[in-house]
């Protein structure tokens with residue numbers, strides 16, 4: 764059977780932006796091929812690539828019918844939409860669909876204070892009675908996948924054990940999400956979480972060593 768589509772992304776490491784796409788594809792049982800020959804900074808700047816994806820960025824997506832799509836969130840949305848779990852992933856009611864959009868658009872901020880504010884909001888959100896997933900309690904959605912995508916690199920790079928201890932519900936939710944087979948597989952679980960944070964003077968050589 765022909766694959767559902769081809770994803771253009773980095774081939775030498777798992778780009779955080781593609782994890783939500785791959786997780787949605789796994790849950791929807793869609794076969795996505797990773798373009799085997801992308802050389803970041805080279806092939807994505809060629810005329811052939813730009814003819815399909817004018818911004819020349821990754822991730823980008825192409826279907827056998829010639830549909831071209833850029834922007835990780837749009838691709839994740841499309842992949843979520845195109846399979847049997849579309850309603851679960853995108854929301855079963857107008858309100859749930861709006862919440863999925865809200866979470867999917869909430870970029871994890873680069874600046875640390877804003878990032879911490881995002882995490883606090885998440886922690887409060889998950890503190891609600893019986894709260895299991897971000898939108899509905901009984902099933903995960905694209906909201907969970909999108910937020911987890913945004914957290915992947917911070918968790919790997921600088922959210923050390925002390926930092927993580929401040930967000931116990933977020934970490935429980937993360938563990939729950941990574942235990943879902945198609946999701947854990949897409950995120951490369953078990954994800955090696957950050958070790959001690961780098962010291963400002965760079966003396967902490969083992970800063971990125973860690974476990975989890």
Ligand SMILES: N[C@@H](CCC(=O)N[C@@H](CS)C(=O)NCC(=O)O)C(=O)O
Nearest residue numbers: 780807819820821822833834835836
């Ligand atoms: N908002 C886009 C951002 C994509 C993006 O900035 N991709 C970078 C790599 S992380 C890129 O392809 N840059 C190549 C370039 O700007 O030439 C998304 O979420 O997909």
